[in-house]
Amino acid sequence: MKAIHRGLAAAFAFGTALALGGMAQAQTTTLKWAHVYEPAEPFHTSSVWAAEEINKRTNGRYKIDVYPSSQLGKESDINQGLTLGTVDMIISGSSFAAKAYPPIGVTYYPYTFRNADHLLAYAKSDVFKELAKGYEDKTGNQILSVTYYGVRQATSNKPFKTCAEMKGLKIRVPDAPAYLAMPKACGANIAPIAFAEVYLALQNGTVDAQENPLTTIEAKKFYEVQKNIILTGHIVDHLNTIMSKQLWAKLSPEDRKIFTEVAQQASAKATAEVAAREKELLDVFRQKGITIVEVDTTDFKDTVMKNITFESLGYRKADWDRIQALKPAM
Numbered sequence: 001m002k003a004i005h006r007g008l009a010a011a012f013a014f015g016t017a018l019a020l021g022g023m024a025q026a027q028t029t030t031l032k033w034a035h036v037y038e039p040a041e042p043f044h045t046s047s048v049w050a051a052e053e054i055n056k057r058t059n060g061r062y063k064i065d066v067y068p069s070s071q072l073g074k075e076s077d078i079n080q081g082l083t084l085g086t087v088d089m090i091i092s093g094s095s096f097a098a099k100a101y102p103p104i105g106v107t108y109y110p111y112t113f114r115n116a117d118h119l120l121a122y123a124k125s126d127v128f129k130e131l132a133k134g135y136e137d138k139t140g141n142q143i144l145s146v147t148y149y150g151v152r153q154a155t156s157n158k159p160f161k162t163c164a165e166m167k168g169l170k171i172r173v174p175d176a177p178a179y180l181a182m183p184k185a186c187g188a189n190i191a192p193i194a195f196a197e198v199y200l201a202l203q204n205g206t207v208d209a210q211e212n213p214l215t216t217i218e219a220k221k222f223y224e225v226q227k228n229i230i231l232t233g234h235i236v237d238h239l240n241t242i243m244s245k246q247l248w249a250k251l252s253p254e255d256r257k258i259f260t261e262v263a264q265q266a267s268a269k270a271t272a273e274v275a276a277r278e279k280e281l282l283d284v285f286r287q288k289g290i291t292i293v294e295v296d297t298t299d300f301k302d303t304v305m306k307n308i309t310f311e312s313l314g315y316r317k318a319d320w321d322r323i324q325a326l327k328p329a330m
Helices: 002-026 042-057 075-084 102-108 116-123 126-139 177-185 195-203 214-219 245-250 253-287 297-307 317-324
Strands: 029-034 062-067 089-092 142-156 170-172 189-191 209-213 228-243 291-294
Touching: 042 062, 042 142, 042 253, 075 089, 102 126, 102 177, 102 228, 102 317, 116 126, 116 142, 116 228, 126 142, 126 317, 142 214, 142 253, 170 195, 177 189, 177 228, 177 297, 195 209, 209 214, 209 228, 214 253, 228 253, 228 297, 253 291
Parallel strands: 029 062, 029 089, 170 189, 170 209, 228 291
Antiparallel strands: 089 228, 142 209, 142 228
16 A cells, blocks of 8 residues: 555656646746847847846746847837737837837937947936836837947948038938938938848949948948948947837836846947947958048038927937036046
8 A cells, every 4th residue: 555655646746747847838938039130240149148148047937039130020110019019129229219209319319429438328317217218108118228339330332521422322221210310411312221121222223322330331241332431420329128018017026127137238248349349340441442431520410400400300409408418427
């Protein structure tokens, strides 16, 4: 009888272990994290690190699959996907968040930031917190962290040195109003081609020019089909790591803390990598035979300020003034 009891006990224990294991497996939630950047870029590698770290810190309760290179759609698609529930997390610029809440796009008004340090000071400021809250109140989506993306420069088939020389130039910009300001003020013809299609558009002459940070020009190999880089420096850019309203609502306070802390650590890692590589790239491009054209950015800035109002883009001049007053932490 004792042997039978022992056998039953062992069988019960085994069955319980299987059931608990099955419950643990059933409780693993798989999430989709999407962006438009290349697998080798820091935005992707840091996201993969974050996905693994969140999995560890939640004891396997969350498994995150990261989809780079517009695999789940172009940038406007993945932003919409947060609302539709087709993605759970994305990396995307405030220019696209501004489609839902225009004031947050004020950072894309040309020449808002003096440099990367000024941008990073903004990311820790009260004005950022207020703008982020406005976006979150409007959409329910949560901005977890901010990553430095780089200073946007132009590439072109033909070099130009002044704003006036851009008149009639066919230039690709992202499909968000914020990016239009500088080219529009200078009289360029704007083509909002999807990010994944830019290389081909440059190669086949659909457009004459495009604008992006140096690190993106390298990652997307635009230097292969454009031999002039013009240092317009018109936007000091950033990306937000954003979580959908639906996912945020499901998370416990403890899990919200884990996701936020990890996203901020990932952003810090990517920011450091981007900033370091950006400093090296002008020499790298010169060695590849690319012509680097320096310009008087005051010419471009003054033309924008004269022709494009903050209100026309849905921004508030008061927010811009507060950003101008920020000083980087020493």
